[in-house]
Amino acid sequence: MKKTVILFSVLLVCLTSSALAQLKSLNIIRDTIYSNILKEKRAIEIVLPEGYSDTAATKYDVIYITDGEWNTQIVGNIERFLEIQFMPANIMVSLPNTMLQGQNMRGRDLTPTRTNGDPQTGGAARYIAFIKTELMPYINKKYRTTGMNTYHGGSLGGLFGMYTLMKEPRLFQSYLLADPSFWWDKDYLPKLVRDSIGKIDLNNTTLLITGREGEPAQEQRVNTMDSIIKKAAPAGFHYKLMLYNDETHNSMIFRTVYDGLKLTYHGYSKQDLNFYPAGxxxxxxxxxxxxxxxxxxxxxxxTTDGSVPTMASPKMAGNELMLHNTTQLNLKELTYRPGYEQQASANFSIGNTLPAGPQIKNFSPGGWNYAYYEGNWNTLPNFKNLKPLKKDWAGKDFDLSKLPKQQNFACVFNGQLEITQTGYYIFGLRGDCESRIYINNQLILTQQTAGIKSYLLPLQKGFYTIRVEYLEKQGKPSLDILYAPENGNGGIIPMELRYGDAK
Structure with a gap:
C-alpha cells in the first residue's frame, strides 16, 4: 500500500522553489503618525508582503513589533522564512521607540506602573490607547487587513504585552513575549494576572512566553507567571512556555519569533486539504x-459519522487512516488562528467487487479507440445523439494537442482495461475541464474543474469495459486517466493495460 498513491503525491507536494531561494532585503516603508494621546509624532515602519497590491482583494493579518529600531529586520526576515511552509504572509508594523534629549522612552511606554517616582515610567495604559484608537485604525484604513493581529515584544516589551493581554485581551489574537520582565515593580504583573485571568475572554487567543533555563527564568519571574497561568487558564486559550538553553537576553528574539509564529498558526497548511481516494x-x-x-x-x-470534526474528534496520527465499513469521512484542519481552517469529505458505500469479464475478441493491448466531436457546449453532451467528426486509435502517440481544434471539442475514449490482480484500485481524472469515467457502463467519477478527482473500486482480475468522456472549452487541452492498484505503483494507466480495436 505504501506506493498506492505515488501518482497523486505531485498534487500534494507543492513545495515552491522559494524554499530554496535567498530571502530578499526587506522593503521598509517609513511613516509617521501624530498621537493626540501621547502628544507626539510617532515613527512607524511597515513591511508589506511580497506582491502586495492596492488593487488586489487579498487581506492580511498584521504583526505589531515593539522596539522597532532593533527588531524590524529580525522579525521581518524570520516571518518571510516561515511563510515558505508554516504561515500566511503578514503585514508587519514596527514601532521604534521615541528618543527625547538622547533618552530612549521605552521605559515610559512599556511599563504599567510608575516606580520610585520616576516620571519616565508607567505609561503603558496610554501606549495601549494609542495602539488601539490611533495606530490600528490608521493601519486598517491604509492597508488591506483582516483585523487579526499578533504582538511581539521582548524584555519590557514582553511585560507590556502581558499587561495588554490583561487589559485589552482582544486587541491582539496572539502574543509572543521574549524573556519578559515580569519582575517589574515587585512582581506587579504576576499579581495582576492572578487576579484577572479567570475573568477575561481568552478564547482563540495564543500566548507564547519564552525564557532562559535556570536562574534567569527565576529572575524574570517567568516560572512564577507560568504557574499562575496554568492554574487558571480557560479552555480555548492556547498557551505555551518555552525555556531555551544557551541563549542571552538579547538573543531570545530569534527563537521566540520563530516558535511564536509557528504556534500562532498551529494547524495551518500551505497545501490544499486533498486526499485520495475522495470516495x-x-x-x-x-x-x-x-x-x-x-x-x-x-x-x-x-469523523466517520457525518458530523463536523472538532478538537474532541479523533486526530490523524501520521499519514495513514484505516477505513473500515466507513460511509462518510469528514476531515478538518483545525487552526489556532481563526479563518485558516480547511475541510474536506469523502463518501463511501459498502458494496461488492465489480465483476470482471473476458477480453473482447479482436481487442489488443496498446490503446483505446476514440471519437472526436465539435460543438459549443457548456457541459458534456449526450453523445448518443451526436455524430463524431473523426474516429481513430488513441495509442502511445496520441496527443490531444494534435486534434483539429483546441477548444469547443469533445472526445470519447472506449475500450477495455485489464486488471492483473484482484483488490482495491484508485481511479483518477486530472485535467483542465470536464471529464467522466465509466467502468462496465457504471459512472464512477466526474471531474468538472481543473485539478484531480479520485474514486476507489474493488475489482477482480480480468477485463472491464471503460469509457472516458472529455470536454474542452478553453484551449490547451489536458487529460490524464490515472489509477493506482492497492499494492503497486500508480500513474497514468499504462498502454499495455489498455485494450481496443487497433484495426
Whole structure:
C-alpha cells in the first residue's frame, strides 16, 4: 500500500522553489503618525508582503513589533522564512521607540506602573490607547487587513504585552513575549494576572512566553507567571512556555519569533486539504488504508459519522487512516488562528467487487479507440445523439494537442482495461475541464474543474469495459486517466493495460 498513491503525491507536494531561494532585503516603508494621546509624532515602519497590491482583494493579518529600531529586520526576515511552509504572509508594523534629549522612552511606554517616582515610567495604559484608537485604525484604513493581529515584544516589551493581554485581551489574537520582565515593580504583573485571568475572554487567543533555563527564568519571574497561568487558564486559550538553553537576553528574539509564529498558526497548511481516494466503494469487513502525502498538518481531525470534526474528534496520527465499513469521512484542519481552517469529505458505500469479464475478441493491448466531436457546449453532451467528426486509435502517440481544434471539442475514449490482480484500485481524472469515467457502463467519477478527482473500486482480475468522456472549452487541452492498484505503483494507466480495436 505504501506506493498506492505515488501518482497523486505531485498534487500534494507543492513545495515552491522559494524554499530554496535567498530571502530578499526587506522593503521598509517609513511613516509617521501624530498621537493626540501621547502628544507626539510617532515613527512607524511597515513591511508589506511580497506582491502586495492596492488593487488586489487579498487581506492580511498584521504583526505589531515593539522596539522597532532593533527588531524590524529580525522579525521581518524570520516571518518571510516561515511563510515558505508554516504561515500566511503578514503585514508587519514596527514601532521604534521615541528618543527625547538622547533618552530612549521605552521605559515610559512599556511599563504599567510608575516606580520610585520616576516620571519616565508607567505609561503603558496610554501606549495601549494609542495602539488601539490611533495606530490600528490608521493601519486598517491604509492597508488591506483582516483585523487579526499578533504582538511581539521582548524584555519590557514582553511585560507590556502581558499587561495588554490583561487589559485589552482582544486587541491582539496572539502574543509572543521574549524573556519578559515580569519582575517589574515587585512582581506587579504576576499579581495582576492572578487576579484577572479567570475573568477575561481568552478564547482563540495564543500566548507564547519564552525564557532562559535556570536562574534567569527565576529572575524574570517567568516560572512564577507560568504557574499562575496554568492554574487558571480557560479552555480555548492556547498557551505555551518555552525555556531555551544557551541563549542571552538579547538573543531570545530569534527563537521566540520563530516558535511564536509557528504556534500562532498551529494547524495551518500551505497545501490544499486533498486526499485520495475522495470516495468510492468499500467491501464489508475489508479495510482500506488511505494515505496522505506531503507535509502533514498537526491538527487534522476526522469523523466517520457525518458530523463536523472538532478538537474532541479523533486526530490523524501520521499519514495513514484505516477505513473500515466507513460511509462518510469528514476531515478538518483545525487552526489556532481563526479563518485558516480547511475541510474536506469523502463518501463511501459498502458494496461488492465489480465483476470482471473476458477480453473482447479482436481487442489488443496498446490503446483505446476514440471519437472526436465539435460543438459549443457548456457541459458534456449526450453523445448518443451526436455524430463524431473523426474516429481513430488513441495509442502511445496520441496527443490531444494534435486534434483539429483546441477548444469547443469533445472526445470519447472506449475500450477495455485489464486488471492483473484482484483488490482495491484508485481511479483518477486530472485535467483542465470536464471529464467522466465509466467502468462496465457504471459512472464512477466526474471531474468538472481543473485539478484531480479520485474514486476507489474493488475489482477482480480480468477485463472491464471503460469509457472516458472529455470536454474542452478553453484551449490547451489536458487529460490524464490515472489509477493506482492497492499494492503497486500508480500513474497514468499504462498502454499495455489498455485494450481496443487497433484495426
Amino acid at each position: 468510492g466503494v468499500l467491501l464489508k469487513d475489508k479495510p482500506f488504508k488511505m494515505r496522505f502525502q506531503g507535509d502533514f498538518v498537526k491538527e487534522l481531525h476526522y
